[in-house]
Amino acid sequence: MYLVRPELIKLLKSAALKSLKIKISDEDVSLEHPADPAFGDYSSSLALTLAKQLEQSPMAIANTVAEAVRKEKLYLEKVEVAPPGFINLTLTKEYLLHETARVLTIRELYGCSKARAGQTILLEFAHPNTHKQFHIGHLRNITLGESLARLLKSQGVNLIRANYQGDVGLHVAKALWGLTQVSSIGSQLTKSRKLGLEKKIELLGEAYVEGHKAFAKGGETEAQVAALNKKIYEKDPSIMPLWTETRQWSLDYFDLIYKRLGSHFDRFYFESEVFAKGLTIAREALKSGILKESQGAVVFDGSEYGLDTRVFITGTGLPTYEAKELGLASLEFSEHGPLTKCIHVVAPEQSSFFKVTFKVEELLDPGKYALRQEHFDYGYVDLKEGKMSSRAGNIVTALSLLDSARLKAKELIKDATLTEVEREEVTEKVAVGAVKYSLLRYGARRNISFDLKQSVALEGNSGPYLQYTYARARSVLRKLESAPSLAGFTSASVNLNPEEGAVARLIYRFPEVTKAAAADYAPNVLGDYLYLLAQKFNAFYDKHSILKAAPAEQELRFLLTSAVAQIIKNGLNLLGIEVMEKM
RNA sequence: GCCCCCAUAGUUCAAUGGAUAGAGCGAGGGUUUCCUAAACCCUAAAUCCAGGUUCGACUCCUGGUGGGGGUACCA
Numbered sequence: 001m002y003l004v005r006p007e008l009i010k011l012l013k014s015a016a017l018k019s020l021k022i023k024i025s026d027e028d029v030s031l032e033h034p035a036d037p038a039f040g041d042y043s044s045s046l047a048l049t050l051a052k053q054l055e056q057s058p059m060a061i062a063n064t065v066a067e068a069v070r071k072e073k074l075y076l077e078k079v080e081v082a083p084p085g086f087i088n089l090t091l092t093k094e095y096l097l098h099e100t101a102r103v104l105t106i107r108e109l110y111g112c113s114k115a116r117a118g119q120t121i122l123l124e125f126a127h128p129n130t131h132k133q134f135h136i137g138h139l140r141n142i143t144l145g146e147s148l149a150r151l152l153k154s155q156g157v158n159l160i161r162a163n164y165q166g167d168v169g170l171h172v173a174k175a176l177w178g179l180t181q182v183s184s185i186g187s188q189l190t191k192s193r194k195l196g197l198e199k200k201i202e203l204l205g206e207a208y209v210e211g212h213k214a215f216a217k218g219g220e221t222e223a224q225v226a227a228l229n230k231k232i233y234e235k236d237p238s239i240m241p242l243w244t245e246t247r248q249w250s251l252d253y254f255d256l257i258y259k260r261l262g263s264h265f266d267r268f269y270f271e272s273e274v275f276a277k278g279l280t281i282a283r284e285a286l287k288s289g290i291l292k293e294s295q296g297a298v299v300f301d302g303s304e305y306g307l308d309t310r311v312f313i314t315g316t317g318l319p320t321y322e323a324k325e326l327g328l329a330s331l332e333f334s335e336h337g338p339l340t341k342c343i344h345v346v347a348p349e350q351s352s353f354f355k356v357t358f359k360v361e362e363l364l365d366p367g368k369y370a371l372r373q374e375h376f377d378y379g380y381v382d383l384k385e386g387k388m389s390s391r392a393g394n395i396v397t398a399l400s401l402l403d404s405a406r407l408k409a410k411e412l413i414k415d416a417t418l419t420e421v422e423r424e425e426v427t428e429k430v431a432v433g434a435v436k437y438s439l440l441r442y443g444a445r446r447n448i449s450f451d452l453k454q455s456v457a458l459e460g461n462s463g464p465y466l467q468y469t470y471a472r473a474r475s476v477l478r479k480l481e482s483a484p485s486l487a488g489f490t491s492a493s494v495n496l497n498p499e500e501g502a503v504a505r506l507i508y509r510f511p512e513v514t515k516a517a518a519a520d521y522a523p524n525v526l527g528d529y530l531y532l533l534a535q536k537f538n539a540f541y542d543k544h545s546i547l548k549a550a551p552a553e554q555e556l557r558f559l560l561t562s563a564v565a566q567i568i569k570n571g572l573n574l575l576g577i578e579v580m581e582k583m
Numbered sequence: 584g585c586c587c588c589c590a591u592a593g594u595u596c597a598a599u600g601g602a603u604a605g606a607g608c609g610a611g612g613g614u615u616u617c618c619u620a621a622a623c624c625c626u627a628a629a630u631c632c633a634g635g636u637u638c639g640a641c642u643c644c645u646g647g648u649g650g651g652g653g654u655a656c657c658a
Contacts, residue, residue, distance in 0.1 A: 450595095454595065
């Protein structure tokens with residue numbers, strides 16, 4: 001009796017078959033956790049949905065099924081029927097404690113599953129562009145991607161982490177134009193070589209803004225940027241040294257961020273690596289009639305499929321993002337063996353782009369690509385204070401946000417036994433936890449109105465609240481573990497008080513939650529669960545003493561506290577957030 | 584114009600078609616001789632509008648209103 005949920009579904013199905021002589025599919029057996037604990041641990045509206053078909057009252061059906069279920073109740077304390085026809089199931093204390101004990105047996109494996117073993121998924125995320133800032137939009141991307149990677153892996157998926165970084169294209173040309181053509185910026189170039197990465201990136205940012213303006217102005221300066229762009233694609237020796245140098249600045253800078261955030265990648269792809277192949281594929285697609293020429297460019301006419309028409313090769317012969325994507329896909333689908341799926345974690349404004357490139361790929365090779373390409377279009381991030389733009393100079397970079405979170409975290413650490421080095425570590429983990437959680441709290445598809453103050457909050461529904469709950473639980477467990485060993489514990493010997501019961505009734509749900517969060521790409525579901533668990537645990541902790549409890553009770557509380565700590569640790573890990581023993 | 588996404592408390596967010604719509608922050612009140620008060624407890628406060636489907640709608644459908652994104656040579 002691992003997961004009860006599937007067992008209960010089976011039970012309801014066979015009960016319906018026996019008592020009503022009716023066959024139901026798993027999907028039709030509704031089974032949910034009622035909001036009100038008075039209605040039990042699980043509730044089914046089976047009878048309500050069958051009423052019309054069977055021409056009986058929902059209450060009568062519910063009573064019939066409930067009676068059949070009662071005959072086989074294994075881990076059910078109560079099987080009740082409530083109007084207008086709900087069947088409410090309450091789990092036994094034995095089951096709850098058995099499951100709690102199981103957490104302590106399998107430890108970090110609790111919440112993991114082999115259900116999706118055999119699937120190979122390439123998850124592509126982060127993809128910042130070189131020569132540009134890494135702002136909170138990217139931060140959301142990498143935080144979501146990292147969590148999704150861990151969630152999928154926890155379900156047995158063979159997961160490949162990929163990062164596709166844009167190191168050629170107009171944005172690079174703009175930055176390099178600013179660097180070479182604007183004397184006030186160019187003059188700082190030599191100086192900045194001796195400065196830290198952040199200064200270098202700042203300079204690139206300023207250069208980009210100038211290049212962007214020059215391009216938008218049209219005429220002479222627009223032509224200059226365009227010419228520079230072409231030179232970069234052609235690897236013209238006059239620009240390559242500067243391109244190589246500044247590209248490396250960005251890559252070093254990104255590396256720093258990945259390290260701080262605890263992300264790593266199995267494969268880095270670059271636009272500079274795939275554009276030639278993309279160009280070749282696009283030209284072949286032109287020959288085979290999938291793409292066509294129009295106004296000097298090579299385009300895909302999407303009208304037949306209800307899609308937009310998009311350019312793959314420009315009038316000047318350069319590959320666009322679209323053509324590059326064809327080169328990328330070809331690489332991605334050939335390097336890692338057969339892929340079950342390739343998930344692109346990319347900002348929502350690329351929705352049209354992906355619909356078109358996926359369609360073209362499908363037309364090129366249906367066996368390879370059809371139904372395997374997926375765009376995970378999470379929402380974008382804006383500041384509560386207003387829209388971000390590099391022109392307005394109100395871009396919030398990932399590092400500046402982390403640093404302001406650090407400032408807040410530093411003041412709060414209170415464990416006096418921590419050394420200076422440990423304090424630094426804790427500060428960093430709390431800061432990263434606060435920022436990451438603040439981005440993962442939201443449904444992924446939702447646009448965020450980002451509240452800077454709330455994102456570095458250390459209390460309430462926040463990452464540090466969960467980290468704190470863990471540290472607090474661990475602290476009391478350390479004190480308990482050094483105590484003399486306790487009398488043998490059997491579940492029959494204790495009763496759960498309401499606060500203990502509330503905790504126990506959440507513990508067993510963790511594997512259900514990780515499964516659902518992975519299936520729905522919804523780290524926020526996991527976050528909500530952990531927050532609820534921590535709340536229930538803190539309420540229990542506040543009301544009942546663990547150290548001063550009578551032996552049997554103490555054993556029970558030790559079990560619950562250990563299990564909660566383990567689940568918070570496992571759960572936060574799936575969100576990409578670290579825990580610490582003291583804070 | 585066309586396509587996609589969104590609208591829930593003062594505010595930022597939750598709620599696989601289910602029972603009394605939940606939290607954080609903010610506002611007001613309370614809890615510490617006791618295991619980490621980054622905590623706990625209590626109070627006030629919300630489904631954009633109009634129809635429809637359903638035993639049951641924040642959730643699904645239609646039509647509005649309001650906001651965001653996309654829509655050919657940027658990524």
